[in-house]
Amino acid sequence: MKTIDVKPQPKLSLARTVQVTLNGIRYRMFRSAVTMAVIAVAVAFLMNVMCEAVTFRAVGRAAIQRAAELQLADRWAARLSGVGSLEVVLEDVAAASGQPGLAEEMTRFGGLNAADFPEFQRRCGLAREFTVFLDQVGFARRRVLVGETAGAAALARLSRPGEFAKFAAAVKAMRTVRLPAADEAMADLTRTWPETEARLRRILAERNRAAVVVAGALQGRTPAAALAGARGPFGAAVADAGFSSFTPDLRARVAAQADDALLARRIEDLVQQPDLRKIMAGILDVMPRDVNARVLWEAMAGRAAAEKLVERMREKNCLPEGATAARIMGLARLRQEQQDWNEALRLTRETVSGGGFLGIGPRMTWLVLVSLLVCAVGITNAMLMSVTERFREIATLKCLGALDGFIMCLFLLEAALLGLAGGLVGGLAGSVVGFGRMAFQFGGLLWVAFPVGPWLISGLLAILAGMLLAAVAGVYPSYLAARLAPMEAMRIE
Amino acid sequence: MTGRKTQTGLNRIMPETTSPTTLTEPAALPAPAPAPPAAGAARRVIIRTLNLRKAYVKGTVVTEALRGLDTEIHTGEFIAIMGPSGSGKSTYFNMVGGLDSPTGGRVFIDEVDVAQLTAVELAFLRCRKIGYIFQQFNLIQYQTALENVTTPMAFAGTGPDEARVRGMELLELVGLKERWFHRPIEMSGGQQQRVAIARAMANRPMILLCDEPTGNLDLKTGREVLEILRQLNLERGVTIICATHDPRMLDMCDRLMWIRDGRIERLARRDEVTISIGKINNESE
Ligand SMILES: Nc1ncnc2c1ncn2[C@@H]1O[C@H](COP(=O)(O)OP(=O)(O)OP(=O)(O)O)[C@@H](O)[C@H]1O
Ligand SMILES: [Mg+2]
Numbered sequence: 118m119k120t121i122d123v124k125p126q127p128k129l130s131l132a133r134t135v136q137v138t139l140n141g142i143r144y145r146m147f148r149s150a151v152t153m154a155v156i157a158v159a160v161a162f163l164m165n166v167m168c169e170a171v172t173f174r175a176v177g178r179a180a181i182q183r184a185a186e187l188q189l190a191d192r193w194a195a196r197l198s199g200v201g202s203l204e205v206v207l208e209d210v211a212a213a214s215g216q217p218g219l220a221e222e223m224t225r226f227g228g229l230n231a232a233d234f235p236e237f238q239r240r241c242g243l244a245r246e247f248t249v250f251l252d253q254v255g256f257a258r259r260r261v262l263v264g265e266t267a268g269a270a271a272l273a274r275l276s277r278p279g280e281f282a283k284f285a286a287a288v289k290a291m292r293t294v295r296l297p298a299a300d301e302a303m304a305d306l307t308r309t310w311p312e313t314e315a316r317l318r319r320i321l322a323e324r325n326r327a328a329v330v331v332a333g334a335l336q337g338r339t340p341a342a343a344l345a346g347a348r349g350p351f352g353a354a355v356a357d358a359g360f361s362s363f364t365p366d367l368r369a370r371v372a373a374q375a376d377d378a379l380l381a382r383r384i385e386d387l388v389q390q391p392d393l394r395k396i397m398a399g400i401l402d403v404m405p406r407d408v409n410a411r412v413l414w415e416a417m418a419g420r421a422a423a424e425k426l427v428e429r430m431r432e433k434n435c436l437p438e439g440a441t442a443a444r445i446m447g448l449a450r451l452r453q454e455q456q457d458w459n460e461a462l463r464l465t466r467e468t469v470s471g472g473g474f475l476g477i478g479p480r481m482t483w484l485v486l487v488s489l490l491v492c493a494v495g496i497t498n499a500m501l502m503s504v505t506e507r508f509r510e511i512a513t514l515k516c517l518g519a520l521d522g523f524i525m526c527l528f529l530l531e532a533a534l535l536g537l538a539g540g541l542v543g544g545l546a547g548s549v550v551g552f553g554r555m556a557f558q559f560g561g562l563l564w565v566a567f568p569v570g571p572w573l574i575s576g577l578l579a580i581l582a583g584m585l586l587a588a589v590a591g592v593y594p595s596y597l598a599a600r601l602a603p604m605e606a607m608r609i610e
Numbered sequence: 611m612t613g614r615k616t617q618t619g620l621n622r623i624m625p626e627t628t629s630p631t632t633l634t635e636p637a638a639l640p641a642p643a644p645a646p647p648a649a650g651a652a653r654r655v656i657i658r659t660l661n662l663r664k665a666y667v668k669g670t671v672v673t674e675a676l677r678g679l680d681t682e683i684h685t686g687e688f689i690a691i692m693g694p695s696g697s698g699k700s701t702y703f704n705m706v707g708g709l710d711s712p713t714g715g716r717v718f719i720d721e722v723d724v725a726q727l728t729a730v731e732l733a734f735l736r737c738r739k740i741g742y743i744f745q746q747f748n749l750i751q752y753q754t755a756l757e758n759v760t761t762p763m764a765f766a767g768t769g770p771d772e773a774r775v776r777g778m779e780l781l782e783l784v785g786l787k788e789r790w791f792h793r794p795i796e797m798s799g800g801q802q803q804r805v806a807i808a809r810a811m812a813n814r815p816m817i818l819l820c821d822e823p824t825g826n827l828d829l830k831t832g833r834e835v836l837e838i839l840r841q842l843n844l845e846r847g848v849t850i851i852c853a854t855h856d857p858r859m860l861d862m863c864d865r866l867m868w869i870r871d872g873r874i875e876r877l878a879r880r881d882e883v884t885i886s887i888g889k890i891n892n893e894s895e
Contacts, residue, residue, distance in 0.1 A: 133764065137753075144752030144793075513748045516709065517762040517809070518737020521729060603736075604710040 134523070138530045148503055149535060155499035156539025157546065159492035160583040164547025165554075166488045167579060170481040171571035172555040172563060177465030179566035180458045185212070187455050190344055190374035193363075197340035197355065199328045203269040204248060206317045206324075210241040218362035225359070226323035227316045240313050243306050244272060246297040253466065254294060262287050269314065276310040327359040344375035376439075381448050383437045385410050387430070396429045417449035461562055493586050500532060500590035504598075505609075511598045512606040524599040525592060532591030533584055540580030548576065656720050656816060656849055657683040657706055663714030664701050664872075675701040677872035678715065685816065688843045688850045690859040693869035699853035702869065703821045706851065707740055708732055720816070737765050741810025741848075745822040747802040749794040755781060755805045756790040762812040780808035784838055800831025807838055811848075818842065820852040836862060 142149045185192075195201065213219040224234045248268045251259055262284055263271040275281050281304055288294050296303055334354035335343050343351050352368035363371075388397050388408060398405040401416045416422045423442040430436040511524055556563050598606045662679040665672050675698045683689055691699050704710040705717055708724045717724045719735065727735065736742075749758050756777050763773040781787050784804035794802050803823060810818055820839065824832035840862045842848045852859060860866065866883055868875040 133770075140757075141752045509748065510750060513750060514761075515733070516707075516736055516742045516748070518733050518765040518813075520733050520765075523765070602710045604704045 152499045152503045153539040157543035159495035160543025161547035163488045163492045164579040165551040167575035168551025171568045175566045175568035180462040183458045194341040199325045211245040222362045226320040272310045275307040281307045330358040347372040414449045414452045496586040497590035504594045508598045512603040515603040521599040528595035532587040536584030536587030540583035544576045653684045656685045658718040661715035665713045686847045688863045690863035691853040691867045697869045698872040707819045738813045741815040741818045743820040743823045745825040747806045759808045766813045784808045818850045824856045
């Protein structure tokens with residue numbers, strides 16, 4: 118029996134292979150463009166959904182943060198008035214790491230060791246997530262899970278013996294409901310809740326005691342009014358009373374906000390007076406009885422209206438101190454922003470606290486998966502069509518002595534190139550459409566909270582998905598064809 | 611295996627280049643029976659098939675395209691395979707070229723059993739030992755004439771510069787030197803087939819397999835193509851096996867093989883065949 122003396126076939130250089138591939142793509146320009154366009158559309162679809170998902174999440178987070186910032190003065194006013202609940206304290210403890218002095222203040226008020234505070238804070242964080250979870254789970258389900266209770270009361274209920282097991286079983290039975298943490302962590306939270314609650318109550322009590330001390334410095338003003346002067350001695354008095362988180366920096370911000378709030382109230386009150394009301398109606402072009410805070414502030418966002426109002430008030434000699442057209446406009450805009458953030462908060466409620474892929478929540482993750490599927494089907498179809506019509510070429514190459522590996526390499530490269538080009542175009546187009554829609558929904562808030570990082574990651578993922586799907590869908594049939602004897606491959610058409 | 615004696619004393623390795631031979635007139639060949647190599651001549655059996663069978667199965671229908679073919683083809687021979695449509699010419703061509711696998715029997719190319727070869731060895735065989743010419747040319751559409759010719763050279767490891775020089779030589783040989791940059795769609799059928807011949811010759815194969823090379827061409831261009839093939843056969847000693855319906859092939863070939871219904875009907879040297887006007891004897895189609 119003779120053998121054949123085979124010299125190993127030299128590997129063609131990558132440059133040469135790329136050149137052959139590009140030649141092919143260029144020659145089949147129209148076909149390639151169509152394939153690329155299909156890939157682009159599929160990737161764009163995926164990217165669009167991902168852009169919306171990450172935007173929802175980013176805007177939602179920003180909204181929570183911004184809402185807290187905008188309510189700074191209100192919160193301090195409430196704190197100093199001695200109104201407060203366990204839930205509020207819970208929230209404050211959970212947010213303590215962001216603010217200087219707050220951790221120390223809580224540790225002192227709660228009678229904790231400094232070393233124990235991180236653990237306490239972790240528990241409170243989880244407890245807070247749990248209360249948010251209860252808020253979002255829907256009324257009917259909540260009734261099943263924790264009865265008529267909510268917030269801290271729900272936790273208290275679950276800490277009773279046997280309740281948690283029932284609760285966990287009910288959650289499991291609901292299937293679609295996901296707890297914010299693993300069962301063991303939740304069990305631990307409820308078991309230790311009485312202790313945590315005691316600490317929280319103590320903090321609340323200590324705060325109220327400090328508030329009583331501060332009351333001496335109010336000099337007959339309401340806390341809200343007094344806070345407008347927080348830059349001065351009143352601020353120091355608050356800090357001295359034990360609120361060590363009331364740092365000078367914070368005092369300045371709170372004072373500015375309180376001041377704004379006071380001015381806004383003054384103007385709203387003034388406008389209710391009959392003669393000003395009539396003037397306002399003239400400015401706003403509405404019936405006098407329709408003049409209310411909402412239309413007022415909507416109109417004041419425009420310079421002309423604000424200037425006119427200031428002018429009239431000056432004529433009537435009732436211009437509040439410190440009120441200028443620019444400032445009134447600023448107030449109006451701030452108010453609008455606040456409304457926008459509240460609206461955003463409502464819209465994004467579902468997506469903020471969820472886990473899921475990229476942290477976009479289970480619902481959005483589901484959407485992304487579905488669009489990935491659509492993407493896969495589209496790309497597979499396009500690639501299959503462009504590969505199956507080239508079986509003859511594969512067979513010819515084999516007749517010329519090409520190894521299966523070279524053919525695979527050719528098709529892999531082509532698929533990857535088409536995938537890359539289509540992915541880039543699609544990623545860009547999907548971003549434009551996705552963020553365009555989001556800009557329409559959230560307006561300027563989008564640019565404030567623009568999720569650069571998640572956007573880039575999703576872009577990368579979308580392009581990768583496009584390339585990978587194109588490669589798999591393009592290479593698999595060509596692999597099948599390359600493995601066949603040339604004539605068998607030629608016969609498949 | 612049959613009791614046929616395997617040739618000894620030959621190189622176990624096929625020579626890289628074909629030796630120039632002058633084989634215009636075949637030595638005494640007893641036809642139609644498969645002939646042993648002429649004693650002392652530099653001829654040897656390069657393709658041998660033993661009881662070659664191929665059945666195509668489609669669902670429950672079995673088409674027996676080849677029903678036991680025993681053939682022997684010697685180096686430097688020009689063989690024309692003729693037969694009515696559907697007789698199994700193309701199937702024979704595919705089996706002998708290692709382009710499809712037989713359902714029975716064996717194919718030896720230079721005493722190597724093709725069925726025993728690995729994928730890499732088969733690729734090597736297709737790359738260097740055999741050149742293929744198809745009725746539909748099968749050029750790669752997105753490559754220029756020169757690129758088409760140099761592609762198999764790249765598979766054989768020829769450097770790009772050398773490939774270019776040799777590619778141009780081959781194009782010159784087939785009279786297309788001036789058109790090296792044209793794509794297949796920019797060329798006539800005859801020109802495309804000439805490019806295909808140049809490509810088939812790229813790695814100086816010992817065997818050229820042609821399946822109706824003139825089938826898609828008019829009389830004149832068909833003649834040009836046939837003349838190139840004959841020239842290659844005479845000047846370079848390339849063994850040529852040509853399935854065809856073209857009666858002009860009779861002028862050129864050394865031997866004729868008629869196939870009918872997957873069997874050899876007749877095997878004859880050319881000088882044994884008389885050509886009557888418009889009709890070749892023994893072929894009744
Ligand atoms: N892929 C296939 N599947 C089923 N039957 C096939 C296939 N290829 C060829 N055949 C059958 O095998 C027989 C021989 O076909 P083949 O192509 O070898 O004929 P041919 O002699 O080349 O004919 P032509 O002169 O028309 O080219 C025919 O009956 C044909 O129908
Ligand atoms: Mg045929």
